[in-house]
Amino acid sequence: xxxxxxxxxxxxxxxxxxxxxxxxxxxxxxxxxxxxxxxxxxxxxxxxxxxxxxxxxxxxxxxxxxxxxxxxxxxxxxxxxxxxxxxxxxxxxxxxxxxxxxxxxxxxxxxxxxxxxxxxxxxxxxxxxxxxxxxxxxxxxxxxxxxxxxxxxxxxxxxxxxxxxxxxxxxxxxxxxxxxxxxxxxxxxxx
Numbered sequence: 001x002x003x004x005x006x007x008x009x010x011x012x013x014x015x016x017x018x019x020x021x022x023x024x025x026x027x028x029x030x031x032x033x034x035x036x037x038x039x040x041x042x043x044x045x046x047x048x049x050x051x052x053x054x055x056x057x058x059x060x061x062x063x064x065x066x067x068x069x070x071x072x073x074x075x076x077x078x079x080x081x082x083x084x085x086x087x088x089x090x091x092x093x094x095x096x097x098x099x100x101x102x103x104x105x106x107x108x109x110x111x112x113x114x115x116x117x118x119x120x121x122x123x124x125x126x127x128x129x130x131x132x133x134x135x136x137x138x139x140x141x142x143x144x145x146x147x148x149x150x151x152x153x154x155x156x157x158x159x160x161x162x163x164x165x166x167x168x169x170x171x172x173x174x175x176x177x178x179x180x181x182x183x184x185x186x187x188x189x190x191x
Contacts, residue, residue: 043058069095
């Protein structure tokens with residue numbers, strides 16, 4: 001088992017190539033190879049009032065995302081086979097590339113009756129999220145000290161990661177301090 005886990009870890013370190021066949025509906029949201037979801041207009045097809053064209057665009061995006069991750073899963077399976085682990089299932093392992101993963105934005109549409117309702121929640125959530133990210137960035141910058149060693153740097157990265165991780169837990173806490181805004185059921189998944 002230990003050998004398998006080491007093989008799996010080494011395979012994950014090999015970055016998969018980014019697919020060139022990005023669907024047309026996503027191209028306007030790409031900036032130098034990085035996805036910027038922007039106003040999330042590309043998700044309009046996931047809502048009931050979407051036009052047939054918008055639904056088709058969203059379906060194309062969803063199918064492409066699955067294909068993109070599927071290609072990476074097959075690459076990992078092939079690499080594991082080369083290392084002596086053929087026929088590995090990998091059903092419960094979320095394998096994708098960083099490139100494919102940036103498009104993995106899914107919301108529970110049962111929380112929103114329309115895209116406009118989603119957009120309103122997005123607009124009210126964005127300032128809370130932006131303020132949190134700014135505070136996290138500031139804390140990270142203030143904690144950095146000149147001439148730090150690698151261990152201190154790794155420790156700092158862990159602290160910053162935990163701050164972000166705990167913020168997502170904070171969004172679920174109902175007994176909040178007065179200075180922390182209470183997020184609605186619709187704002188939590190957006191946050």
